[in-house]
Structures are given as C-alpha cells and as structure tokens.
Amino acid sequence: MVQYNFKKITVVPNGKDFIDIILSRTQRQTPTVVHKGYAISRLRSFYMRKVKYTQTNFHEKLSTIIDEFPRLGDIHPFYGDLLHVLYNKDHYKLALGQINTARNLIGKIAKDYVKLLKYGDSLYRCKCLKVAALGRMCTVLKRIGPSLAYLEQVRQHMARLPSIDPNTRTILICGYPNVGKSSFINKITRADVDVQPYAFTTKSLFVGHTDYKYLRYQVIDTPGILDRPFEDRNIIEMCSITALAHLRAAILFFLDISGSCGYTIAQQAALFQSIKSLFLNKPLIVVCNKTDLQPLDGLSEDDMKLVNEMKADALKTAIGQGGEGTDADVLLTMSALTEEGVIAVKNAACERLLNQRVEIKMKSKKINDCLNRFHVAVPKPRDQKERPVCIPPAVLEAKAKQAAAEEKRKTEKDLEEENGGAGVYSMNLRKHYILADDEWKEDILPEILDGHNVYDFIDPDILQRVEELEREEGLRQAEDEEDDFEMDGTELTPEQQEALIKIRRKKSVLINQHRIKKSTAESRPIVPRKFDKDRQFTTERMGRELSSRGLDPSLAINRMRSRSASRTGRKRERSPEGRDDGMDIDDDTPSKKQRLSRSRSRSRSVSRPPHEVVPGEGLRDSAQKIKAIKLAKKSVKKRNKNAKRGEADRVIPTLKPKHLYTGKRPKGKTDRR
C-alpha cells in the first residue's frame, strides 16, 4: 500500500510506443528463423511461442500499470479526496478499468489463437494465424490509447504532489486570498512559496517543515478560500477544503485586519462562520496579520465584535480539549512583513498541537504498552536528613577565577568584531604560533618547489635523521674503503686503484639503474629502443664515449645527423650542449625541458620508510597506509604501461596502424583483426 509516495509509479507509455515496445521485444527475444521443411510440431510450437510471449508481455506491463496506480479506497482519505478533486475519481477508475479489460481481452485472444494454432498444418497457415493474433492484440491496445495518455498525465502530476504525511504533526494555514499565509510560511520554514499581490497566487498545497522542542512539524499552506456555497467551489479551493477536512492538524485562521487584501473583516468573519464545522476537534488559533498597517486596537467597533466572536469560537474549541482558557492562546497578532509576533504564533500553534496529541495518546489504548516500559527509579530516602550538594570551597574559588579569566581574556573573534566584523578585518591566525624562533611566525611557506610538493619532503625530525644517515654512510664507506685495497692480498698501483674505483663506480651505477628498471617494470611502458624515451642514446653521448677512447667523433656525428629524423621535419629538442664533461661520463645532466618531460620514477632519496604514518596525513596505521599506497599504484599501473601521461590522456599515437589496414581479409572485418 502506497502511503504518500507517488513518485515510484513507472512511466505509462502511449498506445503506439507500447505496441512498438512489445512487438520489437517479441521479435528480438524469440527465435526468428523457421523453414517450410521443419516438422509440423516444430512449426506450430515456434508460432505458438510468439503468440504466448507477446501475450505474457502485454499482461505483465498492463498489470504493473494497474498495480502501481494507487487505489483510491486504499490510501489515506486525505489523498483519496485530493486525487478525486484533482483528477475526478470516476474518470480515473474508468481508465484503470479499461486497462484491466484490455488485459483480459488480450489473454482471451491469445488463448483462442493458440488453440487454433494446434490445427495448423502448413507454415503459411500458422504464420497467418500468428499475424492475426498479434494484430488483434495490438488493436485492443490501440483502442485504450486515450486512457493510457490520461493515466500518464495523472502520473506526472501525482509524482509532483507535495509529500504530506497525514499522520504526523501538522499545522494548517487557511484564510482568504492575499491575507499573508504564504509570507508566514516563508518566514518560519524554508519553503519558497511565491508571494504576489494578486489573489490566488498559491494554487496548490505547499509544504514546509519547522522545528519546535526538538520535534519536526509540517506546515501546510493552502490556497485562499472564498466565501461561496460548497457546490460552487473550484478545484483550487477544493484542495484547501480537503486538507481542512481530513488532516488532524492545528489550524491557523488568518485574518487581514487592515483590509489590504481587498476583503473586509466582515467577509472574512463570514467565511470563518461557514467553515467552522471543519474546525471541530482541532486546535484553532485566529491570527490577525498585517498589524503594521493597522494595529488590532485601532479597529472599529463592529470589526472588534466580529473578531471577538471568532475568538469565542476558538476558545470553545480550546476549552473542549484541554481546559486552557487564556485569551492569548487563541487570538494572536503578528506582522509577516516586520516579523513581529511570527515566532510567537508558531510557538503557540506548536504547543497547542503537541498538548492535544499527547492527550490523545494518553487516552488511547496503545499508551499502556509504552507506559509499562517506562520506569523512573527514585531512590527511597532512608531517613529524613537533608543531604545537599557538597563542593569544596577551593574548587568553587577556582571556578570563579577561571570564569573571570575567561571573561577578561580577549579572543580573536572579539578583536575581529571590534575592528569592523568578518569582511573588514582579517584575523591574524599566526599570532599565537609556537615556533623555535619567533621571527618565523610571519614567514610564507611555499607549496610547490621545482615541480614537487614541498609537504612531501617536510619532516619535523629531518635534522635528526640526516645525522643518523650520515653516520651510517660514514661507517659503510669506511668499511668499503677498507675492503677496497685488500683485493688479492697485494697492493695496487695508484693507476690501478683509480681504474678500480672507476670500474666499481660504473658497476654500481649500472646495478642501480638495473634495479630501478626492475622495480618500476610493472608500471613502465615498454618502449622499443628506437624511440629512446629517456634520451640516452644521443650524439653527445656517443661523441663523449669516442673521445674518451681517443677517437675523433666528428665524422660519426655528422653521419648520424644526416640520417636523423630532423630531415623529415620533426621538431627535435636540443641535446644538452656546451658541457665540460671530461669528468662526468655517466652523469647526464639534461636541460630543464628534458628533465621536466621525463618521468621520474625513483629520483628522490627516501628519508622515511614508506609504511610510516605521518600524523596529519589522515591514515590510521601503517597497514592502512600500505594498502592505500598499493591501491594508488594499482590504479596508475595500466596507464603507465600504455605510456599515458595521466588520466585525461586519450591520445591515440597512430590513427591508422599499418597492421590493421594492410593485407587481405580472409576472415573478419577490418575493425577487428
């Protein structure tokens, strides 16, 4: 049973689309190939299946329509009446009834034709019968086309009705048009109702929510009601009447005492008298609005009399309920424009409603279940001695002193407010920083340096760690050097030592390079040597190697340059030039552009182990951090393997790869080979 959520009804397709959907589904989901030569039973079952399948689909779809639309008798009477007012109960029921008939008719058609198909003795006959069956079913559906269109409109409108819960705490606002109901609801809730100077701006019910005493209240704004006999009312007014009749809510009857709505107090009072019957058993408050234009005391005698009559009526309802007799509870004044009295009205209404609901709950039978579960335990006094609270005087003094200190201390916020407020004075948040050197307080810390995040390299213990590292390295170096000169037991000549050192260095460099390559192999793209991503094989390098062996490189370099790709016009970046590098054979310090264009895999020294959690990073423990690192690496791996620069890199390096466009096509088309 749908309570008040009409948004879940599936879309009702119109007649033609409905037929198209079902027929195309039949065509796709049932076997399509059949030949004259098949056994007759196979032919028959082929066509019977199509007929049955179509019927099942129709049945299913029509059933969902019938089931999802709410039955006007099953939903809350408020919604039943509202839907009747808006859509006309009879028309609605007729439309659904037609859908039901159509469903039954389609079932009958399918049954008859399946029976006939059993006597089909040729493919042609079976096919004709199937065509006739499907055609008939579609004709049935064409006939209910207007009903489907109507139901679709109803569904669209119903889905946009405001979701009013008929059982919760509700405050209903009613009165003549233009008295200020919508302005009031705008003030106490977040509902943005249109407020305009013409009458009947609000044409339907609006809902807003407001809080009082930790409870949520629904506030419902109704369209204005004119004083007319019941039969003459139009749909808009009937919406308000329905709400008044069916919802158990606190009612705020709005009165415009200035008359600027265009209706006199006499007319409004007449309306009150005529709909008085709807206010039975509901807490009623008469609210006089627009007091900024005309205060209540300034009213004329007759008007005052009418207002007092209304007040008396409202009092009667109050006395009938709870026995409160205060005037102020039933007649309140406010002005929505200047916002005086708005909160008072809201509080009064919420209070009255709450009391009434609590009373009703207490009187009902269900309360006993709840009451049995409550038990307030009060310890039994063992004697009559008074035992007040005991606080040592020292604590009291300290508390008082702290309070005084708190008051005396000036906070930054107070300072800000003194100097002009939030937009004018910006707080100096660094004033109270605790740093080793006070002069560092106003320093600006850069965020990005040389393309790296500075924060990645910040470590409060960095000085300590550097010392430790150096110490370790110092020890290790000492060890190495000791090993160095005791290779074969014989001492080496200085040239040999030099050569040894060079060899060892080159070896360690090669080993390191290899290690780096291996460790990043998973997420590094495999680029063939001819593309030379790292720009290792430059003419510069070749020249250097040759000259270090004593050969003249200029001929070789010229030959390479004549065969290079720049001949074909490709823009090439200049290799690093003008370097004095007799010393650095292996240290290729490239230009800035080259540096930035290369991807650095392991280029910074690690000062802290990867699994160590830095406080402030947002990770709980090292296991979580390791998992996070793993996830990050996993997500990047595939892209790196494809040599993509980042997530947004959608470049296709070759739009027409040769291997897809050449050769004969024995099997398969060219878009997959």
Place this chain on the structure above:
Amino acid sequence: MPQGDYIERSIKENGRRLDYEERKRKKAAREVHKHSQKAQKTLGIKGKIIAKKNYAEKAQMKRTLAMHEESTSRRKADDNVQEGAVPAYLLDRENTARAKILSNTIKQKRKEKAGKWDVPLPKVRPVAEDEMFKVVRTGKRKTKQWKRMVTKATFVGPGFTRKPPKYERFIRPTGLRFTKAHVTHPELKCTFNLEIIGVKKNPNGPMYTSLGVITKGSIIEVNVSELGLVTPAGKVVWGKYAQVTNNPENDGCINAVLLV
C-alpha cells in the same frame, strides 16, 4: 507554480542558458539530417519499419500536394451528352420499345433458374479434398484409413451431437467450430458480430455444405435481428444471407459481407 515543479521553477529563477535558443534551433535543423542518416544506416527489421513509415509520409505528402494543386489548375469543361442523343449515322433507325416491363421478381426467378447469383465473390479458388480433409489412421495397427478430420472452419448447429465415435467418418474438431461471424453491411459500411444460423451453400460441393464446412465464398445465413430490418409488409427480418470473404482457418475468424 506547484511546489513540485522544480524544472519550471529553476527556469523561472535562473533563466535559460545564454545560447539556449541557438542550440534549440540548430538541434531542430540537425534532426532532418540525423533522421536521414538513421534511415540509411539501420539494418534489419528496424530499417524496414523506418522505410515503411517514411513511405507512408511521402505518400501522404504527395496526396496533400496534389490536393492543393487541384484548385489552381484549369480543365476543359465537357458538354454533357443529352439523353437519347444518337450519332449521325444512326439517325434514320427506329427505336424498338419493349412492350412489357419485366418486374423485379420475375428477373430474380429467372436468375435463380439459371443458377446465377449476384454475389460479391462470384468465383473462388476450388479446394481439393486432400486440402479439406486429413486422413486419420485408426485401428489397433493404425492401418484403417477411413476416417477423415476436417481442417477448415466448420459450423455445427446448437443441437448437434456427434455420432458414436466408432462410426463417425468425418471428425469436426471443436477448436475449428465457429458460431459467430463478422458481417459487414455493404451500404452502411459497418461490421457487426452476428450469430451464424447455418451454412447455405459451399461452392466446393454439396458434401461440404452438408458437413457445414465454411470456406472462402460459402454462403451462410446469419441472425440479423440486432440490425432491426423490417420487410415492406411489416414483418421483422431476422435471418439473412452473407458471403464469406476471407479464409477462416488462416485468420481465426469469419468475415462476411451481407447480401442485401
């Protein structure tokens, strides 16, 4: 506007995109090209459906164009030929006038004798016996083949009881028995669902008539009481003949045209 109309409300508050009109116009202009692309590229049954729709539209458009062109074109006005006008070379002949005007009833009687009826379908395709009947093998060894099952639509009266199954030669299955027919009145052009009273004549032979087999072209008698026809004498007509115009075994229903 109602509280739930978020789309309209946001349009009212924030207005539309700055290029909204332009985009709308361009989208509408592109629709034509997209439609043609779709029609050219779609394969299979969807393509056929699109082609059919397009053709229907095209035919309709041609019709409207022709209609509009009618009023602007001028045609030569034909002089009406006077009744009894005779060409020059026949002017000298004497016209013989019939002495007796034959009455309608006599004409009908003559036609009846000649066996000619004025029916909508004067000729129908003859149905062979092996198409009409299916041989049913019976007996312990299934060797006896004297039974026949009718494969066309049949009509049996309301008081029909079968012969004892051992002796019945022609089986008329219940699935193929029809009681109602969709009868069209040729002048009123509307169709009624009327009960069949009996099969008057089957063009394929008297045996089929006696069996009650209904094929295309057979004459059936239908209960027309719901049409409310009255004879000139004042009596209510409740039965009339109709001729079947479709193949009932292929369509699952009997469509007939009333013989007025």
